[in-house]
Amino acid sequence: MDWQTLATQLFPGGHDITERDNFLSGSAQVDAQAVDVIGTTGHVPIGIEIALAQAQAILKTVQTNPGRPILILVDTQGQRLRHRDEMLGINSYMAHLGKCVDLARRKGHTVIGLVYDQALSGGFITSGLIASACFALPQATIRVMGLPAMARITKVPEERLSELARDNPVFAPGPENYLRMGGLHGIWEHDLAGELARALRECGAEDERMALGHARGGRMLAHPVAQAVRTGSDVRPA
Template sequence: MQPADILSSLFPAGHDVTEAGGLLTGSGRLDPQTTVDVVGISGKTYPGVDEALALAGHILSITTRPDPAPLLFLVDSGSQRMSRRDELMGLSETLAHLAKALWRAEQAGHRTIGLLYGGSAAGAFIATALACGSLVALPGAWPEVMDLPSMARVTKLSLDVLKEKAAGTPVFAPGLDNLFATGAIAEIWDPARPLCDQLKALLAVTRDDDGRAGWGLERGGRVKAAAIAREVQRLALAHG
């Protein structure tokens, strides 16, 4: 689905979302009573320092408002823009700032939902889609924390060895099905159904905890994380 189709399906009561320089900003109406703030990255844009600061600034401006409107982050990006200029200007710090802006929005009462409808990779994926309180995706999306050729360069393992490991270990592998199995993605939405109904259903669920480690256990993609997290919490409370 293209952004125009996604926005029409999400907001049958209308929206004012605009695109400039590969960034989306605006708001939409799920119904006459429910407004949702929207930010995003579109067109496989590679976010750098300028884009990260612009998105973070927009998100932080939302947190100053008294209303608790949800915040939807649409994502179709490349990896972060690893140009010399961006690296020298503190790319990692500005991406961390963007992730913390999303956390601040959650703390201010705004549910943050990432909707991955295209690609995203590496630091750009971590600081946008994965930094949201909940992450959903549409079929055909292609997330990856690191692609296998890059992983081969870092680990010094052959691409054949990595492909073999990725085939049996979702936490090790790129792609929508693997990220869903690990619990990183809460739901894969059905594009044949109105997206507004699926967003309303997600917003109606009260979250008691993050949930991702539990989903990873249930789906068999990350079977140790939930138990380890519980043990870390127990030890921390015991020595608090």
């Protein structure tokens, strides 16, 4: 789905979102409440320019519109792999973007991520994946690392990783697997405007990802380990 069609379905009352060099920004109304919108399109890789543009937009909202919700529309092939970006310290730019999202959440802004096309690697981790809540459309492509790349890095044969992916969502791409792991709070299929309004109403301040992954059977140790660290108790096998 292209971003214009998506925006029309999310905001039937209209919006002022614009695109510049694959960077989206603007605002709209959801249930008579103003929402600031940032995002990417065209499967654009996140280089230093877009990372800074997104960070700047988030900080502007924090400064000028205290408490206003932020919607991040995600369509990216991940971190831009260029020598120039690496030499300029793309990791620091990405970390800065992630810190801005975290700052907005700490300042009381509800930040909703919506993967409407592609969400790969660092471009997803520092945006939608660390929002207050993240959702996806059913046709979205989501993965932090593809199985061929994972095989090269881990030295585990791709055939073996494919076998593991059948039962373990950690190894498998796709919105359904990220839903099982708790990385996604839900998959939106119909009435996108209603789903967004509901997400803004129901989103709390606490990060529920580990608990959701445990409850859905996709990530069984993160939540009990975190609870054990918090309370000083032992981790008991499920």
